Amino acid sequence: MPKFNPYLNFDGNAEEAFNFYKSVFGGEFSGGIMRMGEMPDSENITEAEKGLVMHVSLPITGGDVIMASDIMPSAGQKLVVGNNNYICISPESREEADRLFAGLSEGGEVEMPMQDQFWGDYFGSFKDKYGVCWMIDYGVAKEAK
Incomplete structure (x- = not known):
């Protein structure tokens, strides 16, 4: 049976939001916070975007995990209510x-x-x-x- 976890998109404040969620749920981020600057070909993105969150995950109760990333405007991404939530199936x-x-x-x-x-x-x-x-x-x- 696959596992379902929410995946959230943010417009530059994923780290802030997840530090808040961590303060509420407790625990630690799985694998730390991956940055856009760690991606292959990241030399092609702006310095500001290199610091954005590429991926963060926080285990919560019962083995569930909430995950997130920031959008990248230089890649044509725009946060619109509706695309800021994904259902992630594992x-x-x-x-x-x-x-x-x-x-x-x-x-x-x-x-x-x-x-x-x-x-x-x-x-x-x-x-x-x-x-x-x-x-x-x-x-x-x-x-x-």
């Missing part, structure tokens, strides 16, 4: 990731096709035909276990 296999991606994205708009990512996961994102934003994230490290 399936148990690559095959299940592909099946879920193909099924849910049918008739929708693919943002990032399923592919191996530089951070080590097999990942894709899209907006379905109803306007709901989804991420499919299979942790490749699971295959090694």
Whole structure:
């Protein structure tokens, strides 16, 4: 059974928001805070954007996790209420990731096709035909276990 976790987008204040959430829920960020400047080809983004949050995750009760990133205006991203929330599904296999991606994205708009990512996961994102934003994230490290 896949695991569902909320993924939030922010307009430059993801770190502030997640420090607030951490003060409420407690705990520590999983893997720290990844910055846009850590991405491949980050020399092509502005200095200000290099400090933005690429990814942060905070484990909360019962094994659930809330995750987030900032938008990148230079990549044409604009925060609009509705695209600031994603449902992130973490399936148990690559095959299940592909099946879920193909099924849910049918008739929708693919943002990032399923592919191996530089951070080590097999990942894709899209907006379905109803306007709901989804991420499919299979942790490749699971295959090694």
